[in-house]
Amino acid sequence: MMAQNQPDTTRTQAGAVISASNLSLTFETNDGPVHALKDVDLTINKGEFVSFIGPSGCGKTTFLRVLADLEQPTDGTVSVNGMTPREARRKRAYGFVFQAAGLYPWRTIAGNIKLPLEIMGIPKAEQKQLVEEVLDLVHLSGFENKFPWQLSGGMQQRASIARALSFQADILLMDEPFGALDEIVRDHLNEQLLELWAKTNKTIGFVTHSIPEAVYLSTKIVVMSPRPGRVTEVIESPLPRERPLDIRESPEFLELAHRVREGLRAGHEDDV
Amino acid sequence: MRNFVPILTVTLVIFALWYAFAIVLNKNWAYDKATRGGYELSFSELVADTWSQKKPRLPTPDQVAGEIWKSTGAAAVKKWNRSEGKPLFERISKVLNDKRNLIRHAWLTLSATLLGFIFGTGLGILLAVGIVHNRAMNNSVMPWVITSQTIPILALAPMIIVVLNAVGVSGLVPKAIISAYLSFFPVVVGMVKGLRSPDAMQLDQMRTWFASKSQVFWKLRLPSSVPYLFTSLKIGVAASLVGAIVGELTISQNGGLGARMLQGNYYGATLTIWSALIVAAALAAILVSLVGLAERITKKRMGFVS
Numbered sequence: 001m002m003a004q005n006q007p008d009t010t011r012t013q014a015g016a017v018i019s020a021s022n023l024s025l026t027f028e029t030n031d032g033p034v035h036a037l038k039d040v041d042l043t044i045n046k047g048e049f050v051s052f053i054g055p056s057g058c059g060k061t062t063f064l065r066v067l068a069d070l071e072q073p074t075d076g077t078v079s080v081n082g083m084t085p086r087e088a089r090r091k092r093a094y095g096f097v098f099q100a101a102g103l104y105p106w107r108t109i110a111g112n113i114k115l116p117l118e119i120m121g122i123p124k125a126e127q128k129q130l131v132e133e134v135l136d137l138v139h140l141s142g143f144e145n146k147f148p149w150q151l152s153g154g155m156q157q158r159a160s161i162a163r164a165l166s167f168q169a170d171i172l173l174m175d176e177p178f179g180a181l182d183e184i185v186r187d188h189l190n191e192q193l194l195e196l197w198a199k200t201n202k203t204i205g206f207v208t209h210s211i212p213e214a215v216y217l218s219t220k221i222v223v224m225s226p227r228p229g230r231v232t233e234v235i236e237s238p239l240p241r242e243r244p245l246d247i248r249e250s251p252e253f254l255e256l257a258h259r260v261r262e263g264l265r266a267g268h269e270d271d272v
Numbered sequence: 273m274r275n276f277v278p279i280l281t282v283t284l285v286i287f288a289l290w291y292a293f294a295i296v297l298n299k300n301w302a303y304d305k306a307t308r309g310g311y312e313l314s315f316s317e318l319v320a321d322t323w324s325q326k327k328p329r330l331p332t333p334d335q336v337a338g339e340i341w342k343s344t345g346a347a348a349v350k351k352w353n354r355s356e357g358k359p360l361f362e363r364i365s366k367v368l369n370d371k372r373n374l375i376r377h378a379w380l381t382l383s384a385t386l387l388g389f390i391f392g393t394g395l396g397i398l399l400a401v402g403i404v405h406n407r408a409m410n411n412s413v414m415p416w417v418i419t420s421q422t423i424p425i426l427a428l429a430p431m432i433i434v435v436l437n438a439v440g441v442s443g444l445v446p447k448a449i450i451s452a453y454l455s456f457f458p459v460v461v462g463m464v465k466g467l468r469s470p471d472a473m474q475l476d477q478m479r480t481w482f483a484s485k486s487q488v489f490w491k492l493r494l495p496s497s498v499p500y501l502f503t504s505l506k507i508g509v510a511a512s513l514v515g516a517i518v519g520e521l522t523i524s525q526n527g528g529l530g531a532r533m534l535q536g537n538y539y540g541a542t543l544t545i546w547s548a549l550i551v552a553a554a555l556a557a558i559l560v561s562l563v564g565l566a567e568r569i570t571k572k573r574m575g576f577v578s
Binding site: 100 | 477487
């Protein structure tokens, strides 16, 4: 009961963590301009788990990269924790998880997780403690001194999530983090990610092209469509925050998945 | 030792060809001697003669091995015995300073090689760091680096030595500089590639942590370049040895394997040339395998698995 009540109070207390209005991004290419994002308006509140779903080229990754200050919008405004993305990046307001784990082969798991902490100049003793905490969060305690090649793909991605969490940013941006993993591992990691989210109460932005993944994880699903990249629908999930794996066979789940699929088809109809 | 049989086969074939060529190349001299002496040569006498001439066009492997032993171990023993009764330190220094000993020449070449290798590697790494971090350097330095290697080193070596002599630098350093001139190139090329090897995702990742340029360099670029560096070092160390030998062909008065080759050339002493050549080749093999060993140890410790 506690777990179910608590998030609701935080949701009402806090306002928008991420907000974008009229956000557009056009890439100039040799074949003319490509509208990666066009007039995107979106608000993400504290503690929400927001999935971005859509076919490739819909700008879901680009949007995440704009939030992370890895791409510069050509028009519109965006704020992250009340700051510009650049300021947010400087203040280390978010952790970013890429599709590949990208662990350094010459560093141990602990060494890899320490990397951002070293860069941020956090004292050694504190580093050690933070590493222990996040390793515990992703269930990798005991693997500190292993090298990345000694771990499975799923474990490597968990280590990379731990690394993104290590400096305790309250926003976690994830760009298809489980896209390269097989279904069984993916299910397992999805479950663990929800558990982690419940424990830490982070605000999570999650890019995926798997409908079940988006429905299972999110409190809010942002459906996007390509050419130009835009938001076609924002679906608030009616599912409770506590979600066992078998919720995926419930009628609510299936209905929500159906809605997402319809939304994707609507934004895509001119292509098929 | 799965490779043992193939390696042995190749070696045996090379040796067989070598002995065969020795007969072909040295037979004229054997026939000349026979004509002048007015006797007939049977085939076995021909073979025996071509494999044991004093100044053969092509000495046989056993002749070269004999010559190497004569000018290294045997020479040292001789010096040692001759200085009997003298203090120990003097005896050792007599052996070490024997101008006829090939070991001393090899050491002279090796020291110039190593010094040049260190210079060249250092210069190569510095240039690569500059090229990777500075657009102007990338556009201006790289063409010169490539041009530098198109000039035949044999033509350049005497000039380097004359110029350095004019500013009062002589001895080991000029040779080392020629070595460095040859060995910096592979290091620049390899390190530029290595420092640029981190992919876009890894660089983005560093950006999300607001890492400074120097942090990206020390924590990502430099460690990523290690495998590339070692590949370059293997080529570089062999090039260094060639550089030192070329230097010794120009300043032969100080000795060294290059000087021995030159000396052999003057007197038509093919055995001297070949023994210096073989020692140089062995030195190169040892140096390259030492770099290879360092590579294996470093990569293993850094967790790079092949």
